[in-house]
Amino acid sequence: MGKTLIIAEKPSVATDIARVLGGFTKHADYFESDQYVLSSAVGHLLELVVPEQYEVKRGKWSFANLPIIPPHFDLNPIEKTEARLKLLTKLIKRKDVDSLINACDAGREGELIFRYIIRHVGTNKPVRRLWLQSMTPASIREGFNKLLDDDAVQPLAEAAVSRSEADWLVGINGTRAMTAFNSQEGGFHKTPVGRVQTPTLTILTEREDAIKKFVPRDYWEVHGEFAASNGKYNGRWFDEKFAKNKADGEQKAERLWDQKEAEAIRIKCQGKRGAVNEESKPATEICPLLYDLTSLQRDANGRFGFSAKMTLGLAQALYEKHKVLTYPRTDSRALPEDYLGTVKETLSSLTKSRYGIFAKQVLKEDWVKPNKRIFNNAKISDHFAIIPTSLEPKVLSEVEAKLYDLVTKRFLAIFFPAAEFLVTTRITRVENEPFKTEGKVMINPGWQVVYGREVQARGAEDESALIKLNPGEGVLAEEIKVISSQTRPPARFNEATLLSAMESAGKLVEDEDLREAMSAKGLGTPATRASIIEGLVAENYLQREGRELRPTAKAFSLMTLLRGLKVPELTSPELTGDWEFKLRQIEQGKLKRNKFMEEIAGMTGHIVEQAKTHRGETISGDFSTLKSPCPKCGGVVQETYKKYQCQKCDFALWKILAGRQFETEEMEQLITEREVGPLQGFRSKMGRLFNANVKLTDEFEMKFDFGADSDEEAGGGIDFSGQEPLGKCPRCGGRVFDHGMSYACEKAIGSVRTCDFKIGKIILARPLEREQAAKLLRTGKTDLLQKFISKKGRPFSAYLVIGKDGKVGFEFEPRDSKTKPAPTAAQNKSVKPKAKSVSPKKIASGKTK
Known part of the structure; x- marks a missing residue:
């Protein structure tokens, strides 16, 4: 008798399955028993590519080669996970493996990961589907007892592939067409667009427009x-x-x-x-409805300031690692109608926890009864609402505990009377x-x-x-x-209100039940909305200001272009929400995949044709007039689609430099003070990001300034007369001045350098204010500074401190990793925070980890 290969989405899930089923021997990156071979992907292993015979080798970004709509797609291995793909290929092709179990996450993306793997390998071995709502041992055993036939999830697979191909077609063609349009006059001005990302940006820019145009009464x-x-x-x-x-x-x-x-x-x-x-x-x-992912992200943002991405990561950890929550990537806020017994079992387990008083009351009063608001099969798609499992949390971090508390209290409260x-x-x-x-x-x-x-x-x-x-x-x-x-202007979006707007395709709906009804035509899915927001931030279309999300000048330029080209497919949240609705219909077997893809191909062709038709034309828009007069003749400087142009002489400055678009306020400062910065987000010809000051030369041209003055390059010193020092150098006692991209010791600049003390003006994507740098030199420690961004893209807060050796490092607030009550003031005094020392060179360059 042959063996069955089980493919999970992540190694941790494979480990859990091996532990529950038992009898496995561990090998390198896979397990094996008498009945099963068990391994996993590590997320997506393959990506869509155009077949070689249809791909353009040169001039990809040229109008002449657009649109690119291949009759089919090929798959390419993702380089960093290629070794795992080779292992799975080898396991699938083993002669003693005669069937497969798809144990990837129970949803559209999990289905896509598995489908692409078996398509790449080219196997016809029979497949069954493991559908897990919870990662508890009981749920895993039950899932293996109720494996689904592959035919049951074919519509989900078709929707998954359709989503992937639709996003590729619109994203690649739209981005190349808009980039080609913006690069007509030279340079390469990459202009990313997306099927869901860009309509989401429309919601934000329209709100910002309303704020700007608001006249108080x-x-x-x-x-x-x-x-x-x-x-x-x-x-x-x-x-x-x-x-x-x-x-x-x-x-x-x-x-x-x-x-x-x-x-x-x-x-x-x-x-x-x-x-x-x-x-x-x-x-x-x-009581409000049980949580789905979007409502949980919304509440966590409003209460704790968690980003949508952070909430998703925490919920995933509570599901996968700690196994104390059910599957989080859900858009349902109800439970199955046959779930009353499971709910009572979960409540019984909670009677032993700090929630015991409420769990006992629910059970004693017999409040768990059939109720269509709570138990309703018609309101469940792939997954049900997020609730706690019967397992007790052992050791949770502070932020994990906060999210678990939100879900558990809602689960308990829903059964209480009004x-x-x-x-x-x-x-x-x-x-x-x-x-x-x-x-x-x-x-x-x-x-x-x-x-x-x-x-x-x-x-x-x-x-x-x-x-x-x-x-x-x-x-x-x-x-x-x-x-x-x-009267006050409308409030700027934060992640909580933006998630609500995305959920209802741009319509801000306060009524919870009505918002739920409209969610079928929302922008994206609960599982993708966090990445959409993060993508807009990464592309510098959005900036976080505290909890608010502010669209940048780059975002407004894109909206101006798309409206000028008349492509509502990319700017209308309602229209794009309709595409998501059709993907749901494919999942439910109500719409054929080929019909949906024909519509996407038509949409793609229209976007490209509109860009081609308007080549060479000026895009009109609602542009600003600068307060600063022209530095050349004193005339009025007017913003156009691509420049800031004097209306009297030939003075003009491009809005985009090295891939970065200037904000109006930055251009005002550059013209008035002849210098602005340091600014982040410039990109070199090799594609590397860098920070720089920008100066306006005597010839009225923009020039990067990295702090190396001509006197210094020629071997001379720097004249700091007339400048106020920030303080004393902690290494040599010299004076520290504001110089270029750093706050530097006077003896660390020039041809003869006897000191190397410098502090970067931007550290881990966070500008260091002059006042904080001065406080660091004066007291040895800054205030608690927020919004540092780690190399993994995670925001964190820390103090900058100067050690006894004069090195600058981070110091973090003390944090208890276990779920204990917050320490008292007296206890806090006894906790000494650890400082992480970082070399002055790294702090100066902002390249700290």
Whole structure:
């Protein structure tokens, strides 16, 4: 009897399967037993390429060679994982292996990884599918007892391949066409676009446009303080005849747009008696739905500031490594209808944890019952909602514990009854002018008890509670005030609000159930949205400012180009959301793959044709006028699609230099001060990123400055007279000055150097402010600095410190890796943080690890 080869997506999953099934002997990168051979991929091992006979060897970026729509695609091994592919090929071709089990992650991308492997090998051996929702031993055993036939997942495989090919066609053709358009006048200006990435950028740029164009409007509110026998309360004037105006969302019942009208109400009511009418109604609030990945990312960003990428990584670790959460890459917020027993088992395991009081109550009250809001097969696609498993977390990091807590509390709270409130609306009428006061008192916390809410005593001192009035009691308008205010622009997107917008294809939907209904036509999938956002940041289309996401000048230029070329396929979130909906239909067997790919090919051809047709034309747009006058003639400098151009003389500066586009503020500084920087994101001809200052020469040309002055190159010293030093050099006692790309000791510059102390102005993608550099020299330590980016692309915070040897290093805040309560202030004093010393040369260059 032959053996069955099991292929998992990652080595850790293969190890878990081997442990659960038992009887395996470990070999190099695979396991073997009497029945199975078991190995894994390491993520994607192959990538799409155009067949050699159709690929253009030269002039790939030329309009003459576009569009490129091959009749089929070939697969190329990804170089860094080629050894693993060779191993799997060898195992698949073994004569004693007569069948395969696809144990890659249960979803579109996992299916794609496996399909590409067997297509590359060219095997026809029968395949079955292991479909795991959880990585617990019980779930793995159950999965092997219920293996799916390969036919059952064929529609998913077709959707996976269609997604991959569609993204290649649109991304490659669109990027090459836009790059060709932008490079017509010389140079190579790479302009990446994508089927999902670019419409997402549209959402951000449209919001930023609305912020820039927003004109604040003055309005006034009338607030009253009313005295009664039991105390005082406040009320706000409102228009009882107010009706919502969809065309003007700034109109509200309590706003007055004429100050004189507001003052008239104040004068009319001040010191007068008023009559009160009061109505109390019970109200309830149900627990939000269970988490899918997007709602979990949204909450984790709002509460903890986690990026979507970070949340996905943590959830994946809690699923795969710790096995305490179910599969996280899900778009479902319900559980299977036959899952009541599993839920009760999970609750029983939680009774022994710190959540025990709530788990015991749910079981004791028998609240786990059939409920279509929680248990609903119709609301489940590939995977169900994210919930905790029956395994107890052993050792979690602080951030893992926070995410686990979010999921577990939501899981518990969903079974509790609704929270109950008594909502009181009090109308105080003075001289026939109405003032509204609202109070809300919790009668029964219901599900909110899981989050620490308790019942409020009636009449308790709380902002939401109202003082009691005696029956028929009148009140005195003791003080009436007119409060002036202004309308505010819409808020800039953060990751939480952007994820919501992507989920509903650009429509910001507050209602949770409605947003869930629209998610079928969202941009991307829960599993891909994090990488889409990260891709936009990596391409410098987006910058993170605190928790906000701000589109760059490069992003606006791309939007201007695409609108000028009239390609709504790449700018319309709704249209692109429709493509995602069709991929879902392929998964469900409701749409043929070839029909979808025909539409994608048509879309691709249209994008390229529009770029070709508009060659040589000027792209019009909403461009800015610089505040700085032309340095050559004093004329007005106007932004165009590609330049900042004087309207009076021939002075002009390109908007893009070495692959990096200047922001308007940076160009203003360059023209005014003749220097700007250091700036990040320039790219050399070899494709390497670098940082530099940019100077405007006497000939009005832009020139890179890396801090090596002509005097220094000629063998002379640097004249620092007139400059204020930042402080003393910790190595030699000399003076440290601001010089080029670094803060450098005066003895570390020039032809004769007796010191090597320099601190880079940009360290790990984070600019080091002059004030922080001065504090480092003065005290030996900066403030806690955020937004350093590690070589693996992860943001971190640290202090810069100077050691006894004068070397600069990082010092990190103490962190307990175990899930323990936060240490007290006294305990904190006893924890000495470790400093990682880094050589001055590396700190100066920003090349630290």
